[in-house]
Amino acid sequence: MSIYYIDAIRLALEEALDKDPSVFLYGQDIGRFGGAFKATQGLKEKFPDRVVDAPISEDAIAGLAIGAAIEGMRPVIEMQFADFSSIAFNQIVNNAATHYFRTGVPVPLVMRLPSGGTPGSGPFHSQNLEAIYGHYPGLKVVAPAFVSDAYSLMLEAIACDDPVIFCEHKFLYRWLSTERFRPLDLPIGKGRIIRAGKHATVATYSAMVHEALKAADELAKDGWQIEIVDLRTIKPLDTDTVLASVARTGRLLAVSEDFPFGSVASEVVAKVASSGFDLLDAPPMQHNSKDTPIPYHPNLWSAHRPTAESIKIALLELLNF
């Protein structure tokens, strides 16, 4: 039986609800309807009191989660789309993120963000906000690329005493599946090398890992061996794993699906340039979506964001430097 990325999320939520009575889910349409993407399907029936539909009030959803977390619960809130978390921005970055530093009282909440683009999603249902949340001290930000990571990072996020922003990729929900579902014992804050190579390193995460894998396969036909680091966690960022990889390859391409200004890729490039300048045989490169709002039409959209093809072109530029 195939387990999809979204199933892994649901299974992890179910396991957490089962194991720990202080876990509860709160968000729009997550109850009997099962969530806009069906990530919570069936959970209301099993845990009627702890899977709760919320009004369309992202700020209040986050605020309620903060209050409940302070009281010792472990709320998991769902934003219907990552884009709408901008309404909850204040509570997350000013309240949740600062809380432990200010008061010494932790805020164990998870905010689930269905992130990233799919064809036809347009400017308001496609955004990647991991760099924005990563900017704020006090928030952990994860972005799993694989089914097993989605499962184990979710369980870890819920068990974590600090606020975790959980970026799940909508494209991966029903695209990525596995037959051999093996929970990973790799904690928040650790990246991993998912493809070994010696000519260049691609550091990326979430759906872009799969685009990078395709690009690497293409380049392998011409003898290029591309190493791919899946960051898994945006904050804390596993700079060590990236630097160790760049030490082997001498070249870095950082890829993220977010906008180029102040992106996760910019951060990776900055870290490597400042801590590993002597490891580099070429200027470190970053590759992002275009610096425009996210377009609606699939033709425009696929030209807007990084794809296997555009990653391959960027890599060739890097390899030929």
Next chain:
Amino acid sequence: MINTQDSYLDVYRSMLFARRLEERIASLYRAGKIVGGVYLGRGQEAVSASLGYALKRSLGDVFAPLIRDQAGRVAFGEDPLDFARTYLGSVKGPMRGRDGNIHRGRPSEGMPAMISHLGASVSVINGMLFAKRLRGDSGFVGGATSGEGATSTGAFHEGLNQAAVENLPLVVVVTDNQFAYSTPNARQFACDSLVDRAEGYGVAGHTCVGNDLKECVDTICEAVDNARRGQGPQLVVAQSLRLCGHGEHDDAFYVPDEIRETELGQDCIDTGRDFLISRSLATAEELDAMDEELRSRVREVMATAQRDPQPDPFRDDWRTFSQL
């Protein structure tokens, strides 16, 4: 019903204590001994203390005070040292110098630490109440305060609507002090009275005169009792006037003298005192003695906090995560 004759005297005592504490911090501010801003609740002590009094920590109640709630904090049981230490940035205070003035709290003891962003505390209190209900507790109430200006925020609307949908035992007390910083009511909202909004949210609405001790105690205790008895969220709107600037840096030139001469401009400390004496709940001598005792406690508290160690950036752990 909590409301007894004693309650008026208790609430008055918290009002007076808050007034004396704040006067002292204002004078330290003028002496240049406070690094940040100083924000007073002058004129709003009766409303604030009534809510702090009506909420009972022993029953599991939670309280989210805002800018002008020193009196409510005292009545709810906050240690006055927390006030002094936070303003002075002491490491011994609950915020350890990491946050200042009014932004303090002890979230594990029923008093969340406010953030500056107005309106944010309503849903946080909702979350605390929601958690208690999920755990199977009962008989608790949550109180949150707001100015009339803060009622214009999305967070306030979302929070009150959320509490109504969830039927949470929330009491929101709005002190309508006519000005939000310098903005008069006419530029803040267009309904006649903010209490009319209660109907729109589907919650009970109450009004009182904010400088009338008896009215504040009676109305707010009733609202808290209603919430405790399962009647859902309650909105109380108190008419008031801020008898100081927004902060001690502000001379409040925008408040016309005429309004100060109306009933709204009367100081609740004075009217409260007259009320207690006229009802024979206390004599003038007893109230003078109370004042003297409170003034000396204020001196002690301030002296203690001023001797406290200040944070040391080289020793501080700077941690933002509780788990690494």
